[in-house]
Amino acid sequence: MKFRVCAAALICSAFLTAQQQEQNPPQNPPPQPPAGAANGPQPGPAVKSPGPGERTGDQPKAAGAASATMQEAMRNFLAIGAPPDPEAVKRGQALFVSTCGFCHGTNANGGATGPDLVRSVLVLHDQGTGKEIGPVIHNGRPAKGMPAFSNLTDVQIKDIAAFLLGRTQSAANRMDYKILNIVTGDPKAGEAYFTAHCASCHSPSGDLAHIATKYEPVALQARFLYPKTQHFPGTPGPPPDPREQKTVIVTLSSGQSYSGKLERLDDFSVALTDSSGEYRSWLFDDEQGIKVDVHDPLKKHADMIPQYTDTDMHNVLAYLETLK
Numbered sequence: 001m002k003f004r005v006c007a008a009a010l011i012c013s014a015f016l017t018a019q020q021q022e023q024n025p026p027q028n029p030p031p032q033p034p035a036g037a038a039n040g041p042q043p044g045p046a047v048k049s050p051g052p053g054e055r056t057g058d059q060p061k062a063a064g065a066a067s068a069t070m071q072e073a074m075r076n077f078l079a080i081g082a083p084p085d086p087e088a089v090k091r092g093q094a095l096f097v098s099t100c101g102f103c104h105g106t107n108a109n110g111g112a113t114g115p116d117l118v119r120s121v122l123v124l125h126d127q128g129t130g131k132e133i134g135p136v137i138h139n140g141r142p143a144k145g146m147p148a149f150s151n152l153t154d155v156q157i158k159d160i161a162a163f164l165l166g167r168t169q170s171a172a173n174r175m176d177y178k179i180l181n182i183v184t185g186d187p188k189a190g191e192a193y194f195t196a197h198c199a200s201c202h203s204p205s206g207d208l209a210h211i212a213t214k215y216e217p218v219a220l221q222a223r224f225l226y227p228k229t230q231h232f233p234g235t236p237g238p239p240p241d242p243r244e245q246k247t248v249i250v251t252l253s254s255g256q257s258y259s260g261k262l263e264r265l266d267d268f269s270v271a272l273t274d275s276s277g278e279y280r281s282w283l284f285d286d287e288q289g290i291k292v293d294v295h296d297p298l299k300k301h302a303d304m305i306p307q308y309t310d311t312d313m314h315n316v317l318a319y320l321e322t323l324k
């Protein structure tokens, strides 16, 4: 089974590579090696011409910076994170096309036997780290037709993750038509799912009334998967919703405790603003035995992400779309 799969993937990747080259002939064909030359490095003076990624000196800096700021603002507005490293994307793409493209499609939009990874919640959640997709790639899901690729290194997986992140980001950016057509589920099944998993916090006639008129389907899907409002001062976009604000209870070794909005929590300190508006912070080094208890109203949303099946997701979205 494994062999057959590998053979199919390899043959197919060779075919795809050939096809790609045919469709996109390289713009600057590399000089033909002189007859008889081996494929190895060319003899001659070791003058290294700069690669495409290294040619930064000759770019119009000011214009580049301005449009970069615009792009960044757009990404922030769409709540898209920082773009992945383009070199990693390139390496990941090459690997993906040859190893995974047969089943998942060369653009990861779904192929012969594998699902669309651009819309995969797991991939969305991975955010280019490789942490979520790594185990799936290493172990496969043999019973479901996904073979194990135990020999891929962590670096290769991270490259693939970068490529997939690039794909999800460009899909969100362009509002791909394919992506927009995601309301394919069963609203009745979605309603049942909602009653079981969501109704303890939400009501279709209360806080979620007319929710479908507030967001396009893609945005609505993103909202219910992880409803975090990203706010970047100076850019358009709604301010953070107070209902998503994390709160914290800090208890000192003396037993004295403070609670309020969580302002900061890192390895060294915690800070909060209490109900009277007073800002307080503590350094862990100074406060032996300090206890920090964070409440995140969105924790349930984060916990649910890995639990949805594709069908659940489509059904819930189809149901939410009825709330016009």
Ligand code: HEC
Pocket: 005, 009, 096, 099, 100, 101, 102, 103, 104, 113, 114, 115, 117, 120, 121, 122, 123, 133, 136, 137, 141, 144, 145, 146, 147, 149, 160
């Ligand atoms: C022989 C076909 C095949 C190949 C080759 C293949 N996959 Fe898959 N892949 C599948 C199938 C089928 C599933 C769905 C399994 C399931 O239903 O749980 C899947 C699932 C996945 C998932 C989980 C998606 C999700 O939302 O749960 C990821 C991530 C993934 N594949 C990545 C890859 C990567 C990266 C490669 C290349 C290194 C690859 N696959 C190669 C068939 C394949």
Ligand code: HEC
Pocket: 193, 194, 197, 198, 199, 200, 201, 202, 207, 208, 211, 220, 223, 224, 227, 241, 243, 244, 297, 298, 300, 301, 304, 316
């Ligand atoms: C433990 C409580 C809890 C559960 C369970 C829960 N949510 Fe939420 N949800 C929240 C909080 C808190 C927010 C953020 C505040 C807000 O925007 O309403 C939120 C926000 C949302 C939003 C964005 C609303 C807006 O106006 O932008 C949607 C949509 C949503 N949830 C859908 C769901 C769905 C669908 C489920 C079940 C699959 C679910 N929620 C389960 C607590 C919960």
